[in-house]
Structure formats: structure tokens, C-alpha cells
Amino acid sequence: MAIADAGIVTLKPRERIVDTARDLFRKHGIRGIGVDTIAEAAGTNKMTLYRHFGSKGELVAECLRDVAKEADDIWAGFERDHPGDPLAQIHDWIRAGAECIGEDGRGCDLANVAVELAEDDHPARRVIEKFKTDQRDRLEKLCRDAGISKAELLADTLSLLLEGARVSRQSVGAKGPCARFVAIGEAVVSAFAGSRPRRPATRKKK
Amino acid sequence: MAIADAGIVTLKPRERIVDTARDLFRKHGIRGIGVDTIAEAAGTNKMTLYRHFGSKGELVAECLRDVAKEADDIWAGFERDHPGDPLAQIHDWIRAGAECIGEDGRGCDLANVAVELAEDDHPARRVIEKFKTDQRDRLEKLCRDAGISKAELLADTLSLLLEGARVSRQSVGAKGPCARFVAIGEAVVSAFAGSRPRRPATRKKK
DNA sequence: CCGTGTAGTTACAGACCGGTCACACCCGTG
DNA sequence: CACGGGTGTGACCGGTCTGTAACTACACGG
Numbered sequence: 157m158a159i160a161d162a163g164i165v166t167l168k169p170r171e172r173i174v175d176t177a178r179d180l181f182r183k184h185g186i187r188g189i190g191v192d193t194i195a196e197a198a199g200t201n202k203m204t205l206y207r208h209f210g211s212k213g214e215l216v217a218e219c220l221r222d223v224a225k226e227a228d229d230i231w232a233g234f235e236r237d238h239p240g241d242p243l244a245q246i247h248d249w250i251r252a253g254a255e256c257i258g259e260d261g262r263g264c265d266l267a268n269v270a271v272e273l274a275e276d277d278h279p280a281r282r283v284i285e286k287f288k289t290d291q292r293d294r295l296e297k298l299c300r301d302a303g304i305s306k307a308e309l310l311a312d313t314l315s316l317l318l319e320g321a322r323v324s325r326q327s328v329g330a331k332g333p334c335a336r337f338v339a340i341g342e343a344v345v346s347a348f349a350g351s352r353p354r355r356p357a358t359r360k361k362k
Numbered sequence: 363m364a365i366a367d368a369g370i371v372t373l374k375p376r377e378r379i380v381d382t383a384r385d386l387f388r389k390h391g392i393r394g395i396g397v398d399t400i401a402e403a404a405g406t407n408k409m410t411l412y413r414h415f416g417s418k419g420e421l422v423a424e425c426l427r428d429v430a431k432e433a434d435d436i437w438a439g440f441e442r443d444h445p446g447d448p449l450a451q452i453h454d455w456i457r458a459g460a461e462c463i464g465e466d467g468r469g470c471d472l473a474n475v476a477v478e479l480a481e482d483d484h485p486a487r488r489v490i491e492k493f494k495t496d497q498r499d500r501l502e503k504l505c506r507d508a509g510i511s512k513a514e515l516l517a518d519t520l521s522l523l524l525e526g527a528r529v530s531r532q533s534v535g536a537k538g539p540c541a542r543f544v545a546i547g548e549a550v551v552s553a554f555a556g557s558r559p560r561r562p563a564t565r566k567k568k
Numbered sequence: 569c570c571g572t573g574t575a576g577t578t579a580c581a582g583a584c585c586g587g588t589c590a591c592a593c594c595c596g597t598g
Numbered sequence: 599c600a601c602g603g604g605t606g607t608g609a610c611c612g613g614t615c616t617g618t619a620a621c622t623a624c625a626c627g628g
Binding site for chain 4: 569570571572573574575576577578579580581582583584585586587588589590591592593594595596597598
Binding site: 183184185187188261262263266267268270271272273274276284285288289292308309311312313315316317318319320321323324326327328329332333334336337339340343344347 | 389391393473477478480490491495518522524525526529530535538542543545549550553
């Protein structure tokens with residue numbers, strides 16, 4: 157875990173494998189790429205890959221955990237940029253979602269794997285379910301902290317909108333309905349929060 | 363192999379193949395099932411399959427066209443049940459969407475294939491894009507006919523919500539955000555239509 | 569020096585894949 | 599009866615897949 161040399165230039169095989177696998181899984185899907193290709197692209201070999209991850213499924217799960225960790229960083233950014241202003245953080249969330257949509261053609265790695273892998277005993281499923289539930293719950297907490305009465309409903313609405321936008325992007329492209337994600341999100345939020353007194357920059361007083 | 367499961371032996375091989383393929387593709391994904399298994403499950407063989415469909419990709423495309431045809435029937439039902447009442451048809455659409463979500467764990471076949479097949483030259487992609495665009499446009503027309511001013515925005519919103527609900531169902535199950543699809547959809551529609559006089563079809567000249 | 573752990577290499581197993589081939593068959597029609 | 603189109607059969611091709619085994623190379627700390 158704690159590597160003695162903080163500035164290691166050459167990553168260890170394990171990290172190289174996860175990085176490479178994330179990239180290739182994202183591009184080709186789980187079933188669209190083989191472990192041998194991944195290992196080779198990571199500058200190592202299949203044997204080392206299997207020594208670190210017992211199976212391809214475990215590697216997939218590890219990759220998704222890695223993705224989830226990055227999402228945590230994004231959420232930390234919301235809190236850092238607008239501490240104590242949940243409404244502003246919600247708007248940040250919308251903007252961040254739009255950025256994710258615009259990134260590349262592929263949608264959410266977690267959701268993609270959930271769609272691709274029909275088996276319900278896959279090691280990745282636990283990761284996916286936990287991640288998606290966490291995301292929604294964080295959103296709900298944000299809504300409640302913003303003083304929105306129907307916090308759960310708004311959290312569900314925004315969750316579905318983002319999920320839908322990211323998959324719609326893959327079906328009909330960036331010019332489809334996903335292009336209006338920000339406008340829709342903002343409209344929904346203001347519809348829910350509109351009845352409430354709007355305090356943009358001031359600290360929330362309970 | 364007992365083919366005569368439900369007396370479908372009367373159907374010609376082509377229809378049996380499409381029916382079976384739709385079922386198995388839906389259950390296991392495109393890459394999760396082989397043409398040989400499909401042919402056998404359809405009570406025929408691989409050679410006959412390839413005589414009707416030049417490739418696995420073409421079979422996938424044909425299956426999706428079949429799905430799209432069924433969707434047409436559902437839309438015809440909206441018009442039949444509430445002729446000249448676009449707002450009621452929108453509510454039908456919401457209810458039909460909820461039924462689709464509740465059907466089984468798997469979401470929209472079209473969207474699933476779009477997610478699973480990263481290649482952009484797959485024969486199914488044309489079908490998917492056309493279908494999804496058509497669905498959205500029909501929805502927009504319904505909204506416009508209902509006298510809703512921001513028809514495109516509502517159509518996009520409802521499209522994203524359904525798409526999101528069906529993929530969310532696959533990630534976190536039926537008790538997740540998708541459970542509130544109807545409530546959310548109704549709320550959104552009434553928010554858009556509420557400001558307008560809700561007199562259907564009297565103004566519209568077609 | 570030795571012992572140990574990690575990484576690389578080669579080869580292989582066993583299964584499955586999409587797709588093609590030659591050939592036999594059945595059955596309705598002329 | 600002959601014919602021809604649609605169908606069934608099994609073998610086969612070349613390739614890819616996950617996962618394992620045996621062995622080697624090397625760095626490290628004692």
C-alpha cells in the first residue's frame with residue numbers, strides 16, 4: 157500500500173494492469189477484450205495478471221473500484237469549491253455530469269458493465285450496486301441539505317436523467333436528448349427548489 | 363431436444379430463429395450467446411440460420427427491427443385508446459414505460475446492444491439510432507399536439523428518464539430510482555403542461 | 569552466501585467462437 | 599416421374615478465449 161518512494165516513475169505491474177484494463181474495457185467492453193491483450197498492452201504478461209487478480213472477473217471488479225475512487229474525488233471537489241452550499245454543489249454535480257457525457261462516446265463504466273454482464277453472480281455486480289446506491293444517496297443528502305422538501309424524488313430524478321443521458325449518448329450520439337442534460341437538470345432543480353427561498357452564496361442557516 | 367415446446371413447430375425456421383434469438387440475446391447479451399446455440403434452441407441448425415441471415419450481426423439487426431415493430435404496436439395502442447387526446451397518450455406512454463421497466467431485469471434491447479457493441483460499424487447501429495430518434499420524435503409530436511410550449515424539452519426529458527430508468531433497473535434493481543418513474547414522469551408532464559390551458563385537440567388543426 | 573518473493577517466458581489445455589463446405593433429404597409442383 | 603428449393607447433418611477451418619503449468623531471471627534482505 158504505502159510505497160516508500162513517493163515519486164516512482166515506473167508503475168508497478170499491478171497499477172499498469174489496472175490502468176490499461178480500464179482503458180481497454182472502456183473501449184471494447186468486457187467481453188470485447190482478452191486478458192492476454194490487456195497484459196501485453198500493460199507491458200507485462202498474462203501470468204503476472206493472474207497472480208494479482210484471480211480471474212478476469214476480479215480484474216473487472218478492481219477496475220470498477222478504481223473508477224469509483226475517482227468519482228469520490230469529484231464529489232470531494234464539490235465540497236471543496238462550495239463548502240456549506242449544497243445547492244451550488246448540486247449545480248456542480250449537473251455540470252460534472254455534462255462533462256462526463258461529453259468526454260467520449262462511451263457512458264458510465266459501471267452502468268455499461270451492468271448492462272453487458274447479464275450474470276448476477278459476477279464479482280463486479282456488488283461494486284456496481286454499491287456505487288450507484290452511494291451516488292444516489294449522496295445526491296439525496298445534498299438535496300435535503302439544500303432544504304428541498306422532496307429530496308428523494310429530486311435525487312431519483314437527477315439520477316435517472318444522468319443515467320439516461322449517458323446511455324442515450326451511446327445510442328443516438330451527442331446531438332440527441334443528452335445534449336440538453338444541463339438545461340433539463342437545471343429546470344428540474346429550480347422546479348423543486350423554486351418554491352423555496354433561494355440563497356446563492358450565503359451560508360445556509362438552519 | 364424437444365422442439366415442440368409450445369407447438370411453434372408450425373412456424374417457419376426464419377421466424378423461429380428470430381424469436382429464439384431475441385430471447386437469448388436478451389438474456390445473455392449478444393456476445394454471451396453463440397449462433398450455434400441459437401440455431402439449436404430454435405429447433406434448426408446453424409446452416410439454415412446463415413442462409414437466412416448473412417452474419418450474426420445481421421441477425422442482431424433483424425431482431426432489433428422485430429423489437430421496434432412491437433414498439434409500433436404499443437404506440438398504435440395509445441392512438442386507439444385515446445384518439446385525439448395527446449395528453450392522455452402521454453400518460454399512456456408513461457404507464458407503458460413503467461410496464462417495460464417491470465417486465466424483467468433486462469432493459470431496452472436496443473439500448474443494451476448500443477452499450478454492448480462498441481464498434482460503430484455494426485449493422486445494428488443504424489437500427490438503434492433510427493429507433494431511438496423515432497421514439498423521441500413521436501414523443502415530441504405528442505407534446506406539441508398537447509399544446510405544450512417547450513415540446514422538445516419535455517420530449518427529451520421523458521426520453522432520458524425512461525432510458526435512465528431502464529438501465530438503473532439493471533444496476534441497482536427494481537427498488538432503486540426506477541421505482542419512481544411514473545411519479546417523476548407525471549410530475550414533469552404536469553410541470554410542463556400546468557401553465558398551459560389543458561384543452562386537448564380543440565385548437566390543433568391537423 | 570542463501571532464501572525468498574516477484575516478474576517474465578513459453579507452452580499448453582480445453583472450450584468456444586463465427587462461418588463454410590459437401591452432401592443427403594423431404595416435399596410440393598409440373 | 600423428375601425436378602428444384604428449402605432444409606437438416608456433421609465435419610471442418612482458423613481463430614480466440616480463460617486459465618494453468620513449468621521453468622527461468624532477477625532483486626532483495628539476512
